[in-house]
Amino acid sequence: MLVRPEFGRVEDHKVDKPWGYELRWAITDRYAGKVLHVNKGEALSLQFHERKDEHQYVIRGAVDVELGVEGGELTTRRMQAGD
Structure with missing residues (x-):
């Protein structure tokens, strides 16, 4: 099976969040590559990852x-x- 890579700009994968936004550049079942922009004074919730x-x-x-x-x-x- 031939798997074709996806090409695109990071800006194409922007996800708005209540605290700012994230730019996703790599997502697999074990890894998430993201640039997080957190607005001043905002906070993210605690997270726990068993397998990431x-x-x-x-x-x-x-x-x-x-x-x-x-x-x-x-x-x-x-x-x-x-x-």
């Missing part, structure tokens, strides 16, 4: 990220641009 790899990189500004395991204590880490 996740990476963060701050382009501009700063963000407090809460990390932990399900049911465990959370640790807050401030990420700055370049982290």
